[in-house]
Amino acid sequence: MVTRRGSTSTRLGLSVFAALMLSGCGGANDAVSFTARSANQAQRINLATVDAPDRYGLGQPATRAEIEAWDIDVMPDGTGLPPGEGTAETGATVYARQCASCHGPEGEGGSGEALVGLIPGGGAPFGPTYEDWRGDLDDVPFTIGNYWPYATTLFDYINRAMPSAAPGSLNTDQVYGLVAWLLVKNGIIPEDAVMNAETLPQVMMPARNLFVPNNRDGGPEVK
């Protein structure tokens, strides 16, 4: 089973020889070839570079193994998702044991935040539909169903930080299962959908197009 958050006991003291051999075959997982930074970019560096060298020769080359031990992030296109899979059925068991005590049996929230709930107007699986909603619309909780723009973020976050009493304790299949359960409960994927590195990036979240870039840039206008 893949370690969920990277080994914390990674040996960092490999010989320089081994490190050079490994870094020579790629090093970073983003294989980018480039030669020298442009003069333009160098000028932008806010450093006193008059008598400063380009490099100080500090630090040790990171080996592929060292990078892989910590490189746990997952991007919206699925980059970083590990092998493995899960469904709402497998996730339900994990959820009941690991998550329900804080987030409620159906994800309705408790001492932990609410996880389940659609966009107002689309109804909520655990409560009254929006048409019947008598409360303050502005107080509808932000949930995975109505506010998370990317399904991959669920995998990334659960994998790195949950459950809060034992973060890092879930294996890959358990995380995929939890993601599937949460997406099913929010009415986003069919009940029998299998979540894995191929399918998860294809899930279109209801809040996918909700977000706009920052426009707060100073000046007299309040934004």
Added chain:
Amino acid sequence: MKRHLSRRDLLAGAVGTAAIGSFWTETGAQSVDTTTHQGEPASELGSRSSHERPKRAPTRTRTTSRTPLQDLHGTITPADLHFERHHGGVPDVDPNAYRLLIHGMVERPTIFTLDDLKQFPATSRIHFLECSGNFGGRNAEPETTPQNVCGMTSQSEWTGVALARLLQEVGASPDATWFLAEGQDAAVMTRSVPLEKAWDDAMIAYAQNGEALRPAQGYPARLLLPGWEGNTNIKWLRRIKVAERPFMTREETSKYTDPLADGTARQFSFVVDARSIITSPSYPEIIQPGWVEIRGIAWSGRGRLARVDVSTDGGQSWQAARLQEPVLPKAHVRFRHLWNWDGSETDVMSRAVDETGYMQPSREALLAARGRRSRQYHLNPVTGWTVRPDGRVFYKQEPRW
């Protein structure tokens, strides 16, 4: 309480107790005449006077604590009073085992030890840090202190290495535009940061007010992004991954974004807008008619403050307060304004104006611009204190929102 002992109090106390070499203080505690015996010897570690007990105010869940702004007189926050906001508790990191990995779109993926970081040319800067959720004034009771209105802002002198220098060392790709910063706390906290900030003024800080960082501020090393919302300044920094797009982490999508009135939500809203708070007079002070110096702090994440205005008539008129030099960019500035209080009820308020022309807005202006769903992050409304005729001071009440 900030009442001062009057000369008459002192004389009365001294006359009554002079014979036994002590007198009664305002609080009723008997105070020894310190001139008649030797005081405490020198010690390895200093401590506050036993008469001074400033305290942070932790919240119920203990994921945050707030700086007692009303107890401070300058602009530097004592390190043990720096506010806290953590997402997975405060880890105990062994500095000898500490490693910082920089990888991704770089020529030479590299691991730095703490000693490595300290060997690079160092830089020191004075900057505030403020949590994006630093507004406790919404629907707050009259009995609310400055600490609870906005005590999640603190200021330190930070020392460390410019992130640009590290990126130069590892050979960051000219095509890269973002980087991921990751902590080694239980949340393995992450944020995506535009690389431009690294080329501008980002640093990896290992010292705070001249000594090693406090654990709650990221010991042994943290990211510091001057003027940017607190959570992007990743503490206990263990990894920087250089990339060409943001990673869309939980903290920059479902959290720390601003839902707007038009149904959209603003993302990557990094910079802290101008803000101010009067720290005296404030609840629970009691003031007397006559000359009162109104004091407070103001700051902007966009640069220097242009001025701070103070109103003593509930916002009908404003006067420019005096700013204590030096007025540093992206830093707390202390402002003061002398006021001759006539004893009638009024509201005292402050508003900061920064060098971009941005003026700290009213609550109504923020609501008009963003709508009611955006009441959690990046709130910087003008706030004030109501002074009652009996001299008691309370947090100025607003309609519920």
